[in-house]
Structures are given as C-alpha cells and as structure tokens.
Amino acid sequence: MGKNLFNKVWDLHKVGTLDSGLDQLFIGLHLIHEVTSPQAFAMINERGLHVMYPERTFATVDHIVPTENQTRPFTDTLAEKMMEALELNTTEHGIPLYDLKSENQGIVHIIGPELGLTQPGMTIACGDSHTSTHGAFGSIAFGVGTSQIRDILATQTMAISRPKVRLIKISGSMPQGVYAKDVILRVIKDLGVKGGIGYAYEFGGTAITKLSMEERMTICNMSIEGGARVGYINPDETTYEYMKGRPFSPKEDNYKKAEDYWNSIKSDSDAIYDDVYSLNAEDLQPMVTWGINPGQSVEIGENMPLLRDLEQDDRETVEQAYNHMGFKEGSPIKGQEINVAFIGSCTNGRISDLRVAAEIAKGRKVDSHVRALVVPGSKHVAKQAEDEGLDKIFIEAGFQWRNAGCSMCLAMNSDKLKGRELSASSSNRNFIGRQGSPTGRTLLMSPAMVAAAAVSGKVVDARDLEGV
Amino acid sequence: MDTKNMKRESLSGRCIPVRGNDIDTDRIIPARYMKVVSFKGLGEFAFYDERFTSDGSLKSHSFNNDAYKGASVLLVNKNFGCGSSREHAPQALHRAGVTAVIGESFAEIFEGNCGAMGIPALTASPEVIEELMGKTEKHPGLEMEIDIRSAKINYNGVEYNISIPDSSRSSLLAGTWDSTASLLNSGSLISSRAENLPYINGFTK
Numbered sequence: 006m007g008k009n010l011f012n013k014v015w016d017l018h019k020v021g022t023l024d025s026g027l028d029q030l031f032i033g034l035h036l037i038h039e040v041t042s043p044q045a046f047a048m049i050n051e052r053g054l055h056v057m058y059p060e061r062t063f064a065t066v067d068h069i070v071p072t073e074n075q076t077r078p079f080t081d082t083l084a085e086k087m088m089e090a091l092e093l094n095t096t097e098h099g100i101p102l103y104d105l106k107s108e109n110q111g112i113v114h115i116i117g118p119e120l121g122l123t124q125p126g127m128t129i130a131c132g133d134s135h136t137s138t139h140g141a142f143g144s145i146a147f148g149v150g151t152s153q154i155r156d157i158l159a160t161q162t163m164a165i166s167r168p169k170v171r172l173i174k175i176s177g178s179m180p181q182g183v184y185a186k187d188v189i190l191r192v193i194k195d196l197g198v199k200g201g202i203g204y205a206y207e208f209g210g211t212a213i214t215k216l217s218m219e220e221r222m223t224i225c226n227m228s229i230e231g232g233a234r235v236g237y238i239n240p241d242e243t244t245y246e247y248m249k250g251r252p253f254s255p256k257e258d259n260y261k262k263a264e265d266y267w268n269s270i271k272s273d274s275d276a277i278y279d280d281v282y283s284l285n286a287e288d289l290q291p292m293v294t295w296g297i298n299p300g301q302s303v304e305i306g307e308n309m310p311l312l313r314d315l316e317q318d319d320r321e322t323v324e325q326a327y328n329h330m331g332f333k334e335g336s337p338i339k340g341q342e343i344n345v346a347f348i349g350s351c352t353n354g355r356i357s358d359l360r361v362a363a364e365i366a367k368g369r370k371v372d373s374h375v376r377a378l379v380v381p382g383s384k385h386v387a388k389q390a391e392d393e394g395l396d397k398i399f400i401e402a403g404f405q406w407r408n409a410g411c412s413m414c415l416a417m418n419s420d421k422l423k424g425r426e427l428s429a430s431s432s433n434r435n436f437i438g439r440q441g442s443p444t445g446r447t448l449l450m451s452p453a454m455v456a457a458a459a460v461s462g463k464v465v466d467a468r469d470l471e472g473v
Numbered sequence: 474m475d476t477k478n479m480k481r482e483s484l485s486g487r488c489i490p491v492r493g494n495d496i497d498t499d500r501i502i503p504a505r506y507m508k509v510v511s512f513k514g515l516g517e518f519a520f521y522d523e524r525f526t527s528d529g530s531l532k533s534h535s536f537n538n539d540a541y542k543g544a545s546v547l548l549v550n551k552n553f554g555c556g557s558s559r560e561h562a563p564q565a566l567h568r569a570g571v572t573a574v575i576g577e578s579f580a581e582i583f584e585g586n587c588g589a590m591g592i593p594a595l596t597a598s599p600e601v602i603e604e605l606m607g608k609t610e611k612h613p614g615l616e617m618e619i620d621i622r623s624a625k626i627n628y629n630g631v632e633y634n635i636s637i638p639d640s641s642r643s644s645l646l647a648g649t650w651d652s653t654a655s656l657l658n659s660g661s662l663i664s665s666r667a668e669n670l671p672y673i674n675g676f677t678k
C-alpha cells in the first residue's frame with residue numbers, strides 16, 4: 006500500500022522520538038515576523054543559546070505595519086518598539102530581514118512562495134496559524150507558538166505529534182464566478198470549524214489540479230479555520246512552472262534533481278488516508294459568512310439558518326452569532342448593507358485576487374456609504390498591480406490603494422472597523438473583534454464578491470453585475 | 474536545565490468557569506494588546522473585550538467576578554482557543570493566574586502552546602464539564618485537586634476521570650515540558666538528518 010505526501014515528508018524530516026512520545030521534526034524553512042518572535046529571541050538570549058541555522062530563517066514585517074504613512078519612527082510607539090526588536094534580533098543572529106526598505110517585504114505567507122523560499126517536500130513553520138498556506142506547494146507547513154519558535158531557532162527542530170491525514174477530494178470543475186475561497190468556505194461549513202482537529206488535510210481531485218498556485222494557496226490558507234493545522238496539495242506541473250526563476254528556487258542546472266525529489270514525495274496513487282471526504286465542484290456557489298466563525302456561512306442565494314433547524318450543540322454559538330451580528334434568523338444574506346469593503350490578506354491579497362476585483366471595480370463607483378480598501382499582500386504584488394494599472398482602476402472607482410501588510414485582517418495597525426460597522430472582507434476570520442472594533446462585524450467572501458459589495462453598497466451575487 | 478522545579482505531578486486550586494464553545498484567541502486576547510515584546514503584563518488583557526464595554530465599564534464575565542478571584546483552574550467547553558497560533562493567548566491566561574485548563578476539547582495549536590508552557594490542558598466529557606461548572610458557580614470557594622499521574626481530579630470529595638495526551642502527561646511528570654533541552658540532546662542527529670534532505674544544499678549534491 007502506498008504512502009501519502011504527508012507521511013513521506015514527515016518521515017524524511019523526523020530526527021527521532023522524544024521521551025515524551027512526541028516526534029522531533031526538522032524544520033526546513035522557518036519564517037518569522039514582528040509579533041510572535043521577540044519573546045522567543047528573549048528566551049534564547051536569556052539561556053545563552055544561539056540560532057542553529059540562521060540561513061534557514063527569514064524575517065519580514067507585516068502584522069503591525071501602517072499601510073498609509075510608513076515613515077519611521079512610526080507614530081504608534083508600540084509598533085515602533087516591535088520593529089526595533091525584530092531589527093535588533095535579526096541583526097544579532099544573522100537572519101535575513103525583509104523590512105519596509107526591502108522590495109521583498111509583504112505578508113509572510115505571500116512572500117515565501119513569491120521568493121521561491123517555499124518549496125515542495127519541505128517542512129515549514131512560522132509563528133502564525135495561516136502558515137498552512139505554504140502547503141499549496143506540497144510542503145508540510147504549520148503555525149507554531151512562541152515557545153516553539155524558540156525551539157526552532159535554537160535547534161531547527163520542534164516537538165510535535167503526528168496528525169492523521171484526511172483526503173478532501175473535489176471532483177469536476179468550478180462553475181464561472183465560483184472561486185477558491187468558496188471551495189474552502191464550503192469545506193469548513195461541511196466539516197465544521199472543529200472537524201479538522203487532529204488532521205492534516207490533503208486537497209486533491211480534478212477541481213484542485215485545475216487550480217492556479219494562487220488559488221491553491223487560498224484553499225490551504227484557510228485549512229486552519231477548519232481546525233486542520235496543515236493543508237496541502239501534491240506538487241505538479243503547475244507548481245513547477247510557478248517555481249521557475251524565483252530568487253530562491255533551485256538554480257537551472259539543479260532543477261532536474263529538484264524535480265526528482267519533488268516527484269518522489271507526491272502521494273502514491275494507492276496511498277492510504279485515515280479519512281476521505283468528497284465534494285463535487287459543480288455544486289458550488291459563492292459563499293458568504295454571516296456569523297462569528299468561518300464555518301457559519303451560506304450560499305449567496307440562501308437564507309441564514311433558523312435556530313430550530315440546528316442541533317442543540319450548534320445552537321448556542323449560532324445564538325451568540327445572531328446577537329453579535331444583529332441579523333434576524335432566517336433572513337437572506339443578500340441585500341445586507343455594508344459599511345466597509347476590505348480586499349487583501351494572506352488569503353486573498355495576491356495579484357490574481359486584485360485582477361478579479363479590479364475587473365468588477367472597472368467603470369463602477371464604490372457606493373457612497375462604503376469605505377473601501379485594497380491592500381496588496383506584498384510589495385511585489387503592489388508593483389505588479391501598478392504595472393498593470395490596477396491601482397488606477399481602484400482609485401478611480403473610489404477604493405483606497407494602500408501599501409502592503411496585514412492591515413484590516415487583524416487590525417493591529419490603524420486600519421480598523423469603527424463601532425458596529427459591517428465589513429465585506431476577503432480575509433479569513435470573522436471572529437468577534439477581529440477587525441479592530443469589539444462590536445465590529447465581518448462577512449467573509451471572495452475578492453470578487455467584496456468588490457461587488459463595495460460598488461453595490463450591499464451584499465450581492467457578483468455574477469448578477471452586468472458584464473461580469 | 475533543572476527539571477526538578479518543573480515537574481507537575483499534581484496541582485490544586487479554585488475553579489473559574491468560562492462558558493461557550495469555539496472561544497477563539499481573538500476573544501482570549503484581542504490583537505491590539507499583542508503589541509508587546511514581552512509576555513509580562515498580558516494578564517490584565519485576558520478576555521478584555523468580553524469583560525469591558527468600549528467606554529470601560531464592566532460586563533458580566535467570570536473574570537470580573539470577585540467570587541473567582543485567585544482561582545487557577547479554568548473550566549471551558551468545546552474547541553477552546555481556536556484561531557490564531559498566538560501564544561499570547563495562553564500566556565495572558567497564565568499571567569491572569571491560570572495554571573490548568575479543563576475543557577471538552579481544545580484547538581490543537583492552543584493545546585500545544587499550553588503544553589510547551591507547562592500548563593496542563595485536560596479534557597473531560599461534556600457531562601463532567603457541566604457538573605464541574607455547575608458546582609463552581611454554586612460554590613466558587615471549592616478547591617479542586619488535579620492528579621496528573623492518575624489522570625483524576627477530586628472536586629468536593631467526588632472523583633472524576635480526565636484525559637490528557639500521553640506526551641503532555643509524561644513531559645509534565647518528568648518536568649521536560651520546556652522542550653528546548655530535550656531537542657538539543659539529539660546533537661549531531663539534527664545535522665545528519667538535515668544533510669540527508671536534498672534541498673538543504675540547493676540540490677547541488
């Protein structure tokens with residue numbers, strides 16, 4: 006019987022089994038940012054340890070960077086302090102840092118793939134749960150906490166238990182106007198926000214193989230919202246094509262050897278899985294969340310659930326969601342008036358996302374009641390968009406065009422919801438308070454749907470807009 | 474590293490219930506309080522938005538309830554700690570006095586973070602959790618005894634079974650939950666494992 010990619014890559018990186026019974030796993034690529042790393046460096050320094058493989062760790066700044074005025078020192082003194090700490094720590098330990106002066110700066114999960122750091126068959130860790138994004142390349146990538154960042158810095162390994170593997174098989178092809186975001190929101194709705202606990206998700210099937218790398222990243226990115234710490238897709242020609250010519254990709258002379266390795270770690274055709282879940286892409290519709298976790302979503306044409314139709318277990322969270330959102334049970338999501346539109350984040354802040362949104366924004370105007378922001382995921386994305394004139398399209402339509410960063414995805418900079426504002430967001434979390442206002446409200450959807458909502462002033466089916 | 478003081482065989486304390494499923498890390502500590510370079514002082518921001526309205530007045534929350542002051546065993550329901558990987562969440566709880574968490578289930582990264590901090594994250598059936606929460610709400614002064622070795626708790630003379638993953642249990646008992654030292658013990662095994670990975674040298678070998 007064959008082996009799946011997950012177990013192959015795990016075995017190749019397993020150093021041994023610790024007394025605790027956990028595996029010691031070698032980490033091929035470690036990514037760090039300003040929010041979760043300073044305490045880890047402090048612990049290293051306190052114990053007189055050094056960074057074992059500084060050349061395998063890369064740093065960038067994304068979570069707290071202002072997206073408007075980026076002159077230093079930042080007006081936010083706390084943010085400035087965090088920047089200084091990262092600068093000091095990376096210099097002291099010889100770790101490359103892509104800061105605001107670097108053309109490579111951006112959201113950590115966007116720049117890894119962009120620079121060719123993210124490669125098939127690697128283990129990748131970062132102090133951020135959306136590290137699962139990198140699994141799109143056929144790597145095992147997961148988020149870790151600060152104590153584990155300390156361990157990886159000091160030993161390039163970490164203690165972790167091996168999860169089970171669930172194959173999520175998506176057949177058919179996606180209908181026009183349905184995007185990767187809709188696929189993953191559907192999966193999370195079907196399997197639940199706790200469904201993936203203890204599992205790594207392998208996404209496969211014809212619908213997945215037809216996706217571009219950027220779409221694959223969107224899907225793997227949100228695996229964590231379904232409880233799965235890891236999401237991945239087997240590498241193929243699409244992956245190899247994407248990898249070519251990137252700064253850290255294998256050099257041309259060695260490309261053959263690289264491809265041999267990448268092919269060798271793919272899941273065997275008779276690989277065993279602990280569980281299989283199947284879905285047909287033809288049945289998918291654009292999805293919109295209406296509640297306070299990413300599993301609380303409906304198709305654009307559907308109504309929000311009635312409490313009486315729910316299992317007792319779900320009812321409590323749903324009631325809480327209705328309380329917070331102020332929606333009436335059973336009402337349609339379509340037509341809900343929004344105050345803010347946010348296009349960006351590591352889920353949907355890449356060039357293909359901006360292209361789709363610009364297509365809709367072109368020749369239209371953002372509704373006068375809506376504050377709309379486009380925040381490219383990285384400087385490279387921003388530059389590409391500007392080269393294509395997308396920035397002008399957005400600005401003309403009334404969107405604000407910002408600098409790269411996490412921005413309103415978690416609102417650690419000054420981009421925040423105010424009061425009870427309702428935001429249509431292309432990001433990944435609709436948790437209470439996530440977008441910076443404790444009473445703020447978030448509807449998650451694809452970038453196309455956010456752009457459509459921005460120009461309509463309310464939630465609409467993007468497919469109904471003329472010429473889309 | 475001196476693991477003697479790090480052994481966690483048993484602990485005891487009063488309980489504090491926080492009811493609700495899927496309580497995410499943004500609720501445990503809102504992102505705006507994560508602009509820090511040290512975990513010190515995070516305790517006061519635990520559950521901040523659940524405890525205070527925007528004008529700073531108190532909401533009803535067990536962390537605001539004087540009856541639970543000084544309690545150290547946090548009782549929760551399902552999927553507690555979902556969302557972000559931020560260790561700021563368990564750190565904030567820890568610095569607010571929490572030394573153990575008992576719930577129906579935990580999000581994986583949160584559970585791992587607790588493990589790495591030496592905070593037992595224990596699970597029990599929904600019925601047991603309900604009973605523990607109910608008892609605590611009626612009698613907040615009761616002390617709970619947690620025995621890690623036998624995976625049992627004693628609450629007001631009644632014994633309950635709890636579960637704890639074998640790996641967390643053994644590292645709590647051995648005092649090796651701070652994993653850096655055990656990882657470093659592998660010494661040259663680490664570099665030899667690395668050398669076997671074809672990408673380590675850019676596929677030049």
Ligand code: SF4
Pocket residue numbers: 067068112113114133135350351352410411414415432433
């Ligand atoms: S964009 Fe959002 S989810 Fe992604 S890394 Fe930044 S804060 Fe985290």
